[in-house]
Amino acid sequence: MSSRTPIPVxxxxxxxxxxxxxxxxxxxxxxxxxxxxxxEQTAGADVFEKGIASGVPPETMDSIGRTRVALKGPLAxxxxxxxxxxxxxxxxxxxTYANVRPVRELPGVKTPYSGRGVDLIIVRENVEDLYAGxxxxxxPGVAQALKLxxxxxxxxxxxxxxxxxxxxxxxxVACATKSNIMKxxxxxxxxxxxxxxxxxxxIEPWHVIVDNCAHxxxxxxxxxxxxxxxxxxxxxxxxxxxxxxxxxxxxxxxNIGNEVAIFEAVHGSAPKYAGKNVINPTAVILSAVLMLRxxxxxxxxxxxxxxxxxxxxSGTLTGDVVGYDRGTSTTDYTDAIIANLGKRTDTWTIRExxxxxLPELSADTDYVKTTSRAVVxxxxxxxxxxxxxxxxxxxxxLSHDTRLSLKMIxxxxxxxxxPTGAITDTVDHYRCRFITKENPGDLPDxxxxxxxxxxxxxxxxxxxxxxxxxxxxxxxxxxxxEN
Numbered sequence: 001m002s003s004r005t006p007i008p009v010x011x012x013x014x015x016x017x018x019x020x021x022x023x024x025x026x027x028x029x030x031x032x033x034x035x036x037x038x039x040e041q042t043a044g045a046d047v048f049e050k051g052i053a054s055g056v057p058p059e060t061m062d063s064i065g066r067t068r069v070a071l072k073g074p075l076a077x078x079x080x081x082x083x084x085x086x087x088x089x090x091x092x093x094x095x096t097y098a099n100v101r102p103v104r105e106l107p108g109v110k111t112p113y114s115g116r117g118v119d120l121i122i123v124r125e126n127v128e129d130l131y132a133g134x135x136x137x138x139x140p141g142v143a144q145a146l147k148l149x150x151x152x153x154x155x156x157x158x159x160x161x162x163x164x165x166x167x168x169x170x171x172x173v174a175c176a177t178k179s180n181i182m183k184x185x186x187x188x189x190x191x192x193x194x195x196x197x198x199x200x201x202x203i204e205p206w207h208v209i210v211d212n213c214a215h216x217x218x219x220x221x222x223x224x225x226x227x228x229x230x231x232x233x234x235x236x237x238x239x240x241x242x243x244x245x246x247x248x249x250x251x252x253x254x255n256i257g258n259e260v261a262i263f264e265a266v267h268g269s270a271p272k273y274a275g276k277n278v279i280n281p282t283a284v285i286l287s288a289v290l291m292l293r294x295x296x297x298x299x300x301x302x303x304x305x306x307x308x309x310x311x312x313x314s315g316t317l318t319g320d321v322v323g324y325d326r327g328t329s330t331t332d333y334t335d336a337i338i339a340n341l342g343k344r345t346d347t348w349t350i351r352e353x354x355x356x357x358l359p360e361l362s363a364d365t366d367y368v369k370t371t372s373r374a375v376v377x378x379x380x381x382x383x384x385x386x387x388x389x390x391x392x393x394x395x396x397x398l399s400h401d402t403r404l405s406l407k408m409i410x411x412x413x414x415x416x417x418x419p420t421g422a423i424t425d426t427v428d429h430y431r432c433r434f435i436t437k438e439n440p441g442d443l444p445d446x447x448x449x450x451x452x453x454x455x456x457x458x459x460x461x462x463x464x465x466x467x468x469x470x471x472x473x474x475x476x477x478x479x480x481x482e483n
Contacts, residue, residue, distance in 0.1 A: 373469065
């Protein structure tokens with residue numbers, strides 16, 4: 001794509017410090033000669049105040065749908081109540097399934113890791129996992145969040161991680177999961193990663209348990225090049241990695257899908273610094289570098305990155321690095337970068353980046369096909385003030401002449417009935433597992449309805465899960481203490 005051809009980009013200044021950071025990035029991009037046609041739109045706090053619950057007005061959605069590319073500042077979101085995050089809403093509405101968060105050592109920014117060559121990328125799945133945001137209060141004292149990880153979503157992010165590594169000439173991709181505990185959900189990502197890896201023979205794949213990954217990132221971060229991980233893990237690890245190189249002020253990110261890409265800093269809106277001309281805009285500027293590369297403007301992207309490094313090498317640094325009484329103002333820092341466009345750093349490596357090839361997967365909704373399946377039981381989640389023994393006796397009586405028999409009851413993932421002899425605290429939230437008695441076959445819904453009707457005579461139930469087998473493999477886990 002020629003830089004002389006106007007490229008439409010949606011520009012969202014954001015909240016708090018967002019407008020200052022975005023204005024700095026916009027000025028620098030324009031100074032490269034890149035022909036960008038900016039379409040300024042709104043999202044976040046002002047939109048929430050107008051009563052739009054998503055924080056994203058129709059005009060902004062229309063703009064992104066038209067331009068397919070957005071550069072945005074941070075958006076404020078109510079914490080612990082009210083509306084969902086407008087940031088997450090934008091990522092999910094446009095299936096920007098890959099969140100790319102690069103971190104690398106920067107000139108003039110002293111950290112305990114200076115001189116060790118930290119240069120890595122977190123590739124975070126961006127729309128699934130706990131960030132699906134599906135939560136319920138199942139009893140007055142027990143909350144539930146659904147952790148949803150699909151085979152299709154896992155394969156997309158795994159392929160993306162390898163493709164991104166290939167585009168930057170990197171040689172290793174690690175997959176960080178908690179699959180030793182969550183064998184179905186996190187295990188789905190691990191298995192997808194292992195299926196995909198042979199398609200990229202020039203890149204070394206390896207798996208690491210995510211808590212060990214965090215440990216290793218603090219101990220020896222230079223061993224990592226690209227880390228592919230799930231949504232929640234990626235959110236946590238990417239904040240950790242930004243601290244290795246100086247903080248969120250230097251943490252850019254890209255949200256990339258097959259149709260739309262949204263570029264933004266990792267940091268928040270920091271309202272206490274807004275309007276003071278002291279904020280560090282580097283994260284948004286480097287996000288604009290990622291945007292230029294996505295648009296195929298590789299020369300302009302490299303020019304900006306070189307100029308940022310030359311500026312920082314010269315000692316021109318903002319207050320978050322050297323103290324706000326001595327730091328360069330936001331506008332002066334921006335002016336210095338513009339003045340350094342065309343200069344090249346001789347002491348810091350700027351990668352030669354190739355075009356990114358996005359994975360192309362089947363559009364089938366039923367992405368995973370099975371040859372056989374059966375329902376072999378039912379988990380019924382019951383709210384009850386009874387002890388496990390009392391509840392168990394009642395459920396056995398209620399189900400004695402149905403096709404299902406009570407196998408066990410658990411509380412918070414630990415078996416409490418029949419008793420194991422262990423000492424386990426309980427709450428009023430029980431998972432009651434029923435298994436078909438004989439000739440399992442496939443449990444008809446009529447038998448499910450009958451059991452629920454029986455249970456409802458005495459107990460309050462709030463949720464059920466069918467226990468399924470797919471191609472002869474169990475599609476459910478056992479609780480702690482269950483055989």
